Amino acid sequence: MADYKNEFGVFGERPKVEKKIFDRNKIIAGLVIFVVLITIPLWKNLGKSVAAPTPSLDTPVIKKLAEKEKKCIMPTDWMRANHMQMLIDWRENVVRTAEQKVTTSRGREFVSPDGKKYLASLTNTCLECHSNKAQFCDQCHNYAAVAPNCWGCHLETGKKLAEAK
Amino acid sequence: MLEKALVGTKRYYGLLALLAGLFALGFLFYLKQLHLGLSITGMGRDVSWGFYIAQFTYLVGVAASAVMVVLPYYLHNYKAFGRVTILGEFLAVSAVTMCILFITVDLGRPDRILNVLKYPTPNSVLFWDMVVLNGYLVLNLLIGWNVLECERHSVPPPKWLKPFIYLSIPWAVSIHTVTAFLYAGLPGRGYWLTAIMAPRFLASAFCAGPALLILLALLVRKYTKFDPGKEQIQTLAKIVTYALLINVFFFFCEVFTVFYSQIPDHMLHFQYLFAGIGGKGRLVPFMWFAIGGMTLTALFLVNPKLRKNETTLAALCGLVIITTYIDKGLGLISGGFIPNPLEQVTEYWPTVPEAIITLGVWAMGFLILTVLYKVAVSIKEEIKS
């Protein structure tokens, strides 16, 4: 510790001054209110429980799929963890990036690990099968309090479904 | 030193409350704009920049004018300006803050403003505008605060501050040059595509800014115990005079080039501003008032008797501010966009929500100015006693 010399001399020699808090009650009241407010997330929802999200796969297109075909373009676990990054990659590739293998027209087709090709489109690929956004996408998004703003521009009804209607 | 801003007269608190109230009102309308989009303004497909960008352009000039007090004092040892450099620097801080706020309220997607930092684009003048404006804000805060604090403790400013002070001088010129380059490099806008855009901007900045500084100095002298000084105000008045004369001269240069060459494309914009096209000429009376006013004011300011009398000087400074504001605020933007690239005329006028949001930003700027000036003036008063 450096030498701390003030007008009373070196630290150790400071004279004993009676410590006094001014407005003690106001300060304690303020601190209590602050602690109560700042810990609201911890105690406000005590005892309440929110049901786990139940995304539903009950859509006309999925029902029509044969048993063998009833899978997403990537495995479910992978999708759950990575669909956000995958959509961003699709966006970058379709609109902007020149992938090394792509020259003039931007990449539009996503190649899944089992070799199948899908159009890289949120509305026209993902939402073709998962046409029930409120019972599927929103279930987990609402639970996790996430609000992706894709839907301001990207439509919820894909081409095939729109034509079917 | 900020503690000086927390205590003051009832008038001081009243002013802060009024400005805070106006800012809150502007903020409420801004929330409405966030929800409904820029459709609540008067802008449209043809006139896609309007009141907000006009205020930004004018205020960048006011901010740049701080160099007019810094340069004589630090570079040429004009000791008299020692009293007013802090006023100039704090005015610059307030003006640049308003500029940044006006750009933010003008954006269609302010939530994406960080994209300018995430994807830097050196070929875009707007990128450099962001760089120089923020840099200037930091520079002036750093310099002003440190010099004031050292003055308070009667010590010379630290050596490391000197390079920053020297940097702030060309930097001030650069902020307004970059803003002029926003306009002057666009091939499709004949009114703006002129090499004299940057010089004209600087000339009008160097008369509007010091004129505002004179008015603020007179107010400071009237309402506080700190007197910026008669000699200082007179020197500023001389700066305003010469800058205004140059500004008027530049304008006549533009008029000559356009009308002597008789190129229709360039003449059309001046015709719209000063005569109207096809019956549409909202700005005609304003523009004549601005140019006529600027010329007359310049001639009056040449007269030393009118300059030495501080009442007439204050009136003339007010005129300088109003006329340069109309020329750079209303005339520049509308003149550039009207007629549009297809030679059609769509007029522009700000709407009430647009005006209230603008007022809110001005209120925030003056709030910052009041607080900073209170600190500066209190310290100066403290030093004297």
Next chain:
Amino acid sequence: MGIDRREFIRIAGLSTLLGLGGKGAFELLMPGRVDAEIVPKPEARKAKRWAMVVNQKKMDEHTAKKCIAACHRVHNVPNFTNPPNDKLELDPAVANRYQIKWIWTDHFHNAFPGEEQKYPQEHLAHMNFLLLCNQCNNPPCVRVCPTKATFQREDGIVMMDMHRCIGCRFCMAGCPFGSRSFNWKDPRPYIKETYPGYPTREIGVVEKCNFCAERLAQGLQPACVEVSGGTLIFGDLEDEKSQVREYLRKYFTIRRKAHLGTNPQVYYIV
């Protein structure tokens, strides 16, 4: 006790900045990537430099209207002058301010200002020129965009990235042809029938014709070209055997404001 209050605040501030900045820098410098491929469709149309020739000799009001309707339909362009719902009716001056048009018609003296004469060729006097983004080869709008939200692809198309646009409208000021529109208002209520093959836009972004890049990637013609019945010719400028080059060889063509050096790639046969 070596630290006083000032020193403490200084250290705390710097640490916070470093901590936050460090995290941010980490995410910026090492964004996650998904290990999967995205490839172009085999039928995608490729070119070295896309260009369009508008045969105004064959163009008529009816064809122009069809082209505009097709483009605005497949791109969900809102209609503010004739809204789908009477309650959304706007004052004509206001609707004119908000209007969004990717392709439209105008007369000769508007399309080619400065080129008009007092006694023009008869059929030129009332001709409706079909105007759109010229997809310039030296685009000023790309030069001024601060985020590269509008950028030029290698095949010449000047693209809009609606995800990145901050709505500063510098590109609108920079365009010498008035081809760009801004979303002043939420467009969705003003779209009669949404076309699912292309998104709509939100308030606050700029949009313009993109030479139907999304249709080219599927191997289709641009929407306007498809319905134009041969009045619009679209192809690769750098391919000597393309129809575009054939027409440029055969006919005299003019471009809008060519002297400005933006190198527009829409040619008009007058």
